[in-house]
Amino acid sequence: MSANDKVSTDGGQGLGQNPFAALSGLSLPQANAPTAKPASGAAVGPAQPTRNRGRVDILREKAGRGGKTVTVATGFVGIGLPEKELLAKKMQRACGSGGTVKDGRIEIQGDKRDEVARILTDAGFRPVFAGG
Numbered sequence: 152m153s154a155n156d157k158v159s160t161d162g163g164q165g166l167g168q169n170p171f172a173a174l175s176g177l178s179l180p181q182a183n184a185p186t187a188k189p190a191s192g193a194a195v196g197p198a199q200p201t202r203n204r205g206r207v208d209i210l211r212e213k214a215g216r217g218g219k220t221v222t223v224a225t226g227f228v229g230i231g232l233p234e235k236e237l238l239a240k241k242m243q244r245a246c247g248s249g250g251t252v253k254d255g256r257i258e259i260q261g262d263k264r265d266e267v268a269r270i271l272t273d274a275g276f277r278p279v280f281a282g283g
Contacts, residue, residue: 205229207271208281209264222264224257224271224278241270 210223224242227235232252239257243250246266250259259267268278 203277204275205277207276207278209267209271209278210282211262211264212282219260220262222259222262222267224259224267225255227255227276238270238274242267245270 205228206226207224208226210225212221212223213219224238232255235252235255235257239250239252239259242257242259242263246259246261246263248260248263250257252258257267264280268280271278
């Protein structure tokens with residue numbers, strides 16, 4: 152391009168037709184119009200966790216642990232290792248202690264049966280205190 156072949160930037164001619172002109176005739180809702188409400192009292196907000204996900208036994212064990220007490224949640228049906236690990240993390244934070252997932256069981260250090268039962272209930276399980 153030479154210096155004389157400059158492109159004009161003053162706006163020039165229009166496009167000839169507006170591609171959005173046909174939309175003005177349609178009865179579309181306004182951008183700030185309220186949305187429709189859920190029918191017949193449906194819950195609004197985050198979904199509730201599935202209830203009655205099964206029975207989970209909560210045990211207190213000391214045998215073979217050098218006299219230390221461990222709370223064990225066992226008997227999970229239908230959940231995988233990732234969800235068990237998430238539950239174990241919640242339990243550890245709530246109890247302020249360590250824990251792990253071994254052989255499909257969640258083990259929390261200390262006698263923390265009440266806290267573990269509360270977390271399992273919130274997750275939709277039916278905790279049962281088993282053993283001594």
